[in-house]
Amino acid sequence: VFFAHSIADLSDTERHFQLSKDDIALINPNTRTCPIFRSKQDAELTKYIYRRVPVLINENDPEHGNPWGISFMRMFDMSNDSHLFKTRQQLEEKGFELQGNRFVRVAQDADPAEDIPSQNHEVYLPLYEAKMMHHFNHRFGDYADLPEGSDSTQLPDVPLSRLQNPEYEPLPRYWVEESLVVKAADNKTKYWLGFRDICRSTDERTVIADIVPNAAVSNKLPLLINREPLVINIALLACLNSLACDFVSRFKMGGTSLNYFIAKQLAVLPPSVFQSSVSPLTTSPSGHLTTSLSRHLTNSLLELLYTSYSLKPFAQDCGYDGPPFIWDEERRFEIRCELDALYFHLYLGTLTEWQTQGTPELMSYIPTPRHAVEYIMETFPIVKRKDERDYGEYRTKRRILEIYDAMTPLFETTLLQASATTTSPSGHLAISPLDPPPGPPCDKDGSFIPVENWDKNNWPKHIHNQKENR
Numbered sequence: 001v002f003f004a005h006s007i008a009d010l011s012d013t014e015r016h017f018q019l020s021k022d023d024i025a026l027i028n029p030n031t032r033t034c035p036i037f038r039s040k041q042d043a044e045l046t047k048y049i050y051r052r053v054p055v056l057i058n059e060n061d062p063e064h065g066n067p068w069g070i071s072f073m074r075m076f077d078m079s080n081d082s083h084l085f086k087t088r089q090q091l092e093e094k095g096f097e098l099q100g101n102r103f104v105r106v107a108q109d110a111d112p113a114e115d116i117p118s119q120n121h122e123v124y125l126p127l128y129e130a131k132m133m134h135h136f137n138h139r140f141g142d143y144a145d146l147p148e149g150s151d152s153t154q155l156p157d158v159p160l161s162r163l164q165n166p167e168y169e170p171l172p173r174y175w176v177e178e179s180l181v182v183k184a185a186d187n188k189t190k191y192w193l194g195f196r197d198i199c200r201s202t203d204e205r206t207v208i209a210d211i212v213p214n215a216a217v218s219n220k221l222p223l224l225i226n227r228e229p230l231v232i233n234i235a236l237l238a239c240l241n242s243l244a245c246d247f248v249s250r251f252k253m254g255g256t257s258l259n260y261f262i263a264k265q266l267a268v269l270p271p272s273v274f275q276s277s278v279s280p281l282t283t284s285p286s287g288h289l290t291t292s293l294s295r296h297l298t299n300s301l302l303e304l305l306y307t308s309y310s311l312k313p314f315a316q317d318c319g320y321d322g323p324p325f326i327w328d329e330e331r332r333f334e335i336r337c338e339l340d341a342l343y344f345h346l347y348l349g350t351l352t353e354w355q356t357q358g359t360p361e362l363m364s365y366i367p368t369p370r371h372a373v374e375y376i377m378e379t380f381p382i383v384k385r386k387d388e389r390d391y392g393e394y395r396t397k398r399r400i401l402e403i404y405d406a407m408t409p410l411f412e413t414t415l416l417q418a419s420a421t422t423t424s425p426s427g428h429l430a431i432s433p434l435d436p437p438p439g440p441p442c443d444k445d446g447s448f449i450p451v452e453n454w455d456k457n458n459w460p461k462h463i464h465n466q467k468e469n470r
Contacts, residue, residue: 001015001016001017002036002037002038003015003038014039014040014041015038015039015040016040017037017039017040017042017043019034019035019043023047026047026050026051027046027047027050027251027265028252028265029055029058029059029060029265030055030057030058030059030060030261030264030265031261031265035251035252036201036251036252036253036254037251040361040365041365041366041375042251042379044359044361044362044365044366045362045365045366045372045375045376046248046251047359047362048354048357048358048359048362049244049248049267049347049348050248050267051357052347052348052349052353052357053267053268053269053347054067054267054268054270055264055265055266055267055268056068056070056263056264056265056266056268057070057264057265059264067270067271067272068226068232068236068268068270068271069226070224070225070226071224071225071226072222072223072224072225072260072263073185073222073223073225074219074222074223075181075184075185075216075217075218075219075223076127076176076184076216076217076218076219077218077219078129078218078219078220084176084177084180085127085174085175085176086103086124086174086175086176086177087173087174087175088103088171088175091103091124091175096122096124100167100169100310101126101169101170101171101172102123102124102125102126102175103123103124103175104121104122104123104124105121105122106121122177122178123177123178124175124176124177124178125175125176125177125178125181125214125215125216126169126170126171126172126175126215126216127172127173127174127175127176127215127216127217127218128172128212128215128216128217128218128221129141129172129173129218129220129221130196130197130198130218130220130221131153131154131155132155132170132172133194133196133208133210133212133221134208134210135205135208135209135210135241135336136210136241136301136304136305136332136336137163137210137307138210138211138212138213138305138308138310138311139158139162139163139168139169139170139307139308140155140158140170141154141155141156141158141170142155142156142158142162142170142171143155143170143171143172143173144170144171145158158170160327160329163307163327164326164327165308166307166308166309166323166324166464167308167309168308169213169308169310174216175216176216180216181214181215181216184216189214190213190214190313190314190317191211191212191213191214191311191313191314192211192212192213192214192215192217192223193209193210193211193223193224193233193236193237194209194210194212194217194221194222194223194224195207195208195209195210195221195222195224195240195258195263196208196209196220196221196258197219197220197221197222197257197258197259198220198256198257198258199253199256199257199258200253200255200256201250201251201253201254203382204380204382204383204386205246205380205383206246206249206250206253206258207240207241207245207246207249207258207266208241209224209237209240209241210237210241210305211237211305211311211314213310213311213313214313222258222260222263224236232271232274232275232294234294234297234298234301234318235269235271235273235274235294235297236268236271237301238297238300238301238339238343239268239269239343240266240268241339242339242340242343242344242347243340243343243344243376243377243380243400244340244343244344244346244347244348244376245266245267245268245343245347246380247376247379248266248267249262249266249267250379252265252266267347269343269346269347273293273346274293274294274297275294295446296342297339298318298319298439299437299438299439299440299442300335300338300339300438300439302315302318302320302325302438302439302440303325303331303332303335303438303439303462304332304335304336304438306320306324306325307324307325307326307327308324309323309324311324312324319448320439320440320448321450321451322440322451322454322463322466323451323463323464323465323466324463324464325462325463325464326461326462326463326464328462331434331438331462333396333399334399334433334434335434335438337396337399337400337403338403340400341400341401341403341404341407342407344369344372344373344376344400344404345369345404345407345408345411348369348372348373349369350369350411350412351368351369351412352412354368354369354372370401370404370405370408373400373401373404374397374401377394377396377397377400377401378397383396384396384397436460436461436462440460440463441454441460451466
């Protein structure tokens with residue numbers, strides 16, 4: 001029993017749980033440490049999920065235990081590398097000028113029309129710290145908003161008006177010379193996939209991952225490097241940010257740091273789930289044929305992530321060469337609820353799988369996967385409290401369950417066999433009410449329509465207007 005704060009807690013048998021050595025090896029195969037469960041329900045549900053979903057990296061299986069091909073990297077240590085960091089005042093005193101959130105000093109004999117960076121320009125890149133990013137938002141915190149002299153460990157919320165400006169980028173506390181970033185990274189990358197190191201099991205959310213633009217990155221924002229194509233990286237990011245993954249991650253957190261040994265043992269769906277490109281299985285209510293799961297994820301993640309020009313290289317790697325998407329709180333809420341509902345289906349399986357793979361004890365507490373979704377959503381009390389404060393109801397739970405229910409008939413038929421879900425030709429889930437659907441305009445085959453072929457008189461209302469000379 002954990003979290004027993006009084007003698008009376010010991011008499012609550014629902015707080016007691018038992019784990020065999022095989023159970024511990026299933027959940028924490030690398031460290032064989034005991035997970036921290038609050039109840040029998042948590043223990044039984046977590047064991048069920050880990051029987052279906054492997055850990056990110058199983059060190060006991062050198063050949064197949066790392067299906068994502070993941071390695072970890074910490075770029076700059078906030079203590080040991082502090083001598084490399086420059087402040088705004090230091091750079092401005094040396095004649096550097098702020099361009100976006102980079103500092104640039106141009107040589108006197110340089111060609112003004114020459115692209116930056118080059119040998120005639122000195123560039124200092126922003127140092128991204130973990131507190132500057134959040135789920136699908138690399139502009140979450142801005143040091144420019146922190147009052148002078150403040151010792152707060154949190155940055156003020158960025159106003160909606162700035163998030164809706166595709167030119168806006170947050171300012172960091174420090175900058176690092178570009179050549180040092182290239183050397184530290186050992187290659188020239190265009191963006192990074194990382195996660196917050198500082199977190200707790202009692203926070204609003206525990207696992208917080210995001211893609212950040214090419215920049216210096218602090219050690220409190222560990223980076224995930226992998227060999228898979230970008231579309232698969234997107235699926236990994238969405239998986240890490242899902243409520244399903246967050247639920248099981250909390251039972252591994254005994255402190256305040258998401259160390260590598262914890263990250264390796266998170267329950268993460270393997271890339272094979274997202275790599276399937278299958279023939280259409282059925283039709284949407286409008287009569288449109290289906291397309292692959294990876295297409296839906298690409299469209300959804302593009303709209304959530306590509307909200308400023310700094311991530312244009314990311315969008316281009318996804319096959320999209322248009323302007324960023326408009327930051328729309330309601331659309332973003334809907335897209336995230338769709339992703340969470342989708343990942344609940346992938347993590348929990350169908351009713352048939354639940355009944356055949358679940359233990360009698362699990363089903364005595366949680367009779368169906370839908371009940372599991374309801375149960376898991378109640379384990380996020382801060383999300384619930386904020387929803388009830390702002391909307392008078394637990395809106396996130398209600399909307400996820402509505403979308404989950406709409407998806408259920410699709411998964412209960414043939415979809416899990418094909419590792420895909422029913423979508424419209426744009427790659428968008430057929431049950432969603434969003435109009436237009438997430439992502440760029442697509443043709444009848446689900447391919448992105450080039451920007452030059454868009455109807456300029458009927459520009460997509462969820463995408464910023466095209467900027468000249470970008």
